[in-house]
Amino acid sequence: MKKLINNPNRVVEEMIEGYAKAHPHHVRVLEENGRSIVTAKETKEGKVGVLIGGGSGHEPAFMGYVGTGMADGVAVGNIFASPPPDPILEATKAIDKGAGVIYVYGNYAGDLMNFGMAAELAELEADIQVGKVIVTDDVASAPKEEKEKRRGIAGEFFVTKVAGAASEKGYSLEEVVRAANKANDHTRTMGVGLSPCSLPQTGKPSFELEENEMEIGLGHHGEPGVEKGDLQPADQVADRLVQDILADMPIGEGEKVAVLVNGLGSTTKMELYIVYRRVELILNEKGITIHRSFVGDYSTSLEMGGCSVTLIKLDDELTEFVDAAADCPMYVQR
Amino acid sequence: MSFSAKELKAFLQSVVETIEENKDYLSELDRKLGDGDHGVTMSIGWQAVQEKLDNEWKDENDCGKISISAGRTFLSAVGSTVGPLYATGFLRGGKEVQGKSELTGEDLNNFWTAFIEGIKERGQAEVGDKTMIDTLQPALDTLKQEYARSGIFAEAFSKAVASGKEGMESTKDLLSKKGRSSRLGERSLGNQDPGATSSYLILKAFESVMTSVQTA
Structure with a gap:
């Protein structure tokens, strides 16, 4: 597959260089580690630090979400690979304001080990208290009874948003962790893949799908989903995605949600809005109130084709945090 | 038998080379089960080790230091x-041989025991989960048994590698239970696990260095 790159082995470094140069008022790369990026803004003493991270290739996730109201720092891994403990540890030290740091990351074996090791080191070497929130929003990745085995995908956006807003509000580490865990418990995502992505180093598609096929529940890195079948019209796909979410997390009439229709990389805004149109219709028919909507590329998989639908069920606290202002290079909310 | 820092570096060098040779093969195996980057990831890590071999470790004779540094280098990359x-694996193995420039059969036995048990503890996988443990655990079992029986490390290690190979091949018939591929269920059948394969390549590289030590 064609890509606009220089050296496949330097894509992450060159992306970070470009990113830091483009947004000097928002972010800076740490001298201690070129894979640690932190906010360039002054943060308040006593504010809980919010640290996110994961593999590259999901932009705007995760580095695009460093900024006011979201994360204070990010550790950037190789493509689709968790960052090692060092950049996590360095970013932790840089963003700690004496109130501890919360790590928000997806439920993947690599992230669990690397963030886990970094948290131990932060406590041992730097005496920084660390809270960990592991995102598990992907309905297709494990049955309901085994929610703790589910992967984290686009729903991580909401969990980060809640953690960021809660810390901005002055919550303690314990309270930020509680709110972020609640956001994770209230969030479900279902995705559909239409076409694969390819790693810059191999150039080969990460999985195979025929021209007329789609795959429901496909993972964020091309992990196979729950069902391969003929490509359906957008309305039917949206029906299926929403139906699976609601079967997993019932939402009653009169309840409130925020909706995220997320593109996986190469899907057009046109298609995403066509999907959103149907999602809105279904929720409306069920008497579910859509409090706020997000449509666009929030968490991608390189140039993968397809989209995901995320619902977060809102109570008063989560509503406040989803509504809070944010100012990041790749995401601004007023 | 003489196994010194020179041989340890030769082993690491041999892993670098075997990983480069098998880079595409490992990624290909991973494409069927995961995101297809195992060969790429291994290559990035071992190229970083190569850099240390060429520079920092040139005059280093402490086997423990080299192994620990290899672990940290690989992890950071x-x-x-x-x-x-x-x-x-390399950190725990290195701890066993800290301060030593010459390793006995006993040292090497301790190194590999700590290496494999460290990986097991970190990954929390069991035999049958379709992971690198399917190669490493049978290799460790054989190593312990054969070394206790004969006291000849090189011989015991060769038998351990053979058990590891069988273990690696057994992953073709296993369902994935760990990591990203665990969702595949039946679709994971028939594919050899890339992690089990890279573990075998590492054991095999060590065996080849042992053989050259023996015949030297």
Whole structure:
């Protein structure tokens, strides 16, 4: 597959260089580690630090979400690979304001080990208290009874948003962790893949799908989903995605949600809005109130084709945090 | 038998080379089960080790230091899942031989025991989960048994590698239970696990260095 790159082995470094140069008022790369990026803004003493991270290739996730109201720092891994403990540890030290740091990351074996090791080191070497929130929003990745085995995908956006807003509000580490865990418990995502992505180093598609096929529940890195079948019209796909979410997390009439229709990389805004149109219709028919909507590329998989639908069920606290202002290079909310 | 820092570096060098040779093969195996980057990830990590071999470790004779540094170097270069796993192996193995420039059969036995048990502890996988443990555990079992029986490390290690190979091949008939591929269910059948394969390549590289030590 064609890509606009220089050296496949330097894509992450060159992306970070470009990113830091483009947004000097928002972010800076740490001298201690070129894979640690932190906010360039002054943060308040006593504010809980919010640290996110994961593999590259999901932009705007995760580095695009460093900024006011979201994360204070990010550790950037190789493509689709968790960052090692060092950049996590360095970013932790840089963003700690004496109130501890919360790590928000997806439920993947690599992230669990690397963030886990970094948290131990932060406590041992730097005496920084660390809270960990592991995102598990992907309905297709494990049955309901085994929610703790589910992967984290686009729903991580909401969990980060809640953690960021809660810390901005002055919550303690314990309270930020509680709110972020609640956001994770209230969030479900279902995705559909239409076409694969390819790693810059191999150039080969990460999985195979025929021209007329789609795959429901496909993972964020091309992990196979729950069902391969003929490509359906957008309305039917949206029906299926929403139906699976609601079967997993019932939402009653009169309840409130925020909706995220997320593109996986190469899907057009046109298609995403066509999907959103149907999602809105279904929720409306069920008497579910859509409090706020997000449509666009929030968490991608390189140039993968397809989209995901995320619902977060809102109570008063989560509503406040989803509504809070944010100012990041790749995401601004007023 | 004489196994010194020179041989340890030859082993690491041999892993670098075997990983480069098998880079595409490992990624291809991974494409069927995961995101297809195992060869790439291993290559990034071992190229970082190569850099240390060419520079920092040139005059280093402490086997423990070299192994621990190899673990840290690999981890810092890759992160991922394999980063903490193989790093833990080299860190724990290195701890066993700290301060030693010459290793006896007993030292090497301790090194590999700590190496494999460290990976097991870090990854929390069991035999049958379709992971690198399917190669490493049978290899360790054989190593312990054969070394206790004969006291000849090189011989015991060769038998351990053979058990590891069988273990690696057994992953073709296993369902994935760990990591990203665990969702595949039946679709994971028929594919050999890439982690089990890279573990075998590492054992095999060590065996080849042992053989050259024996015949030297």
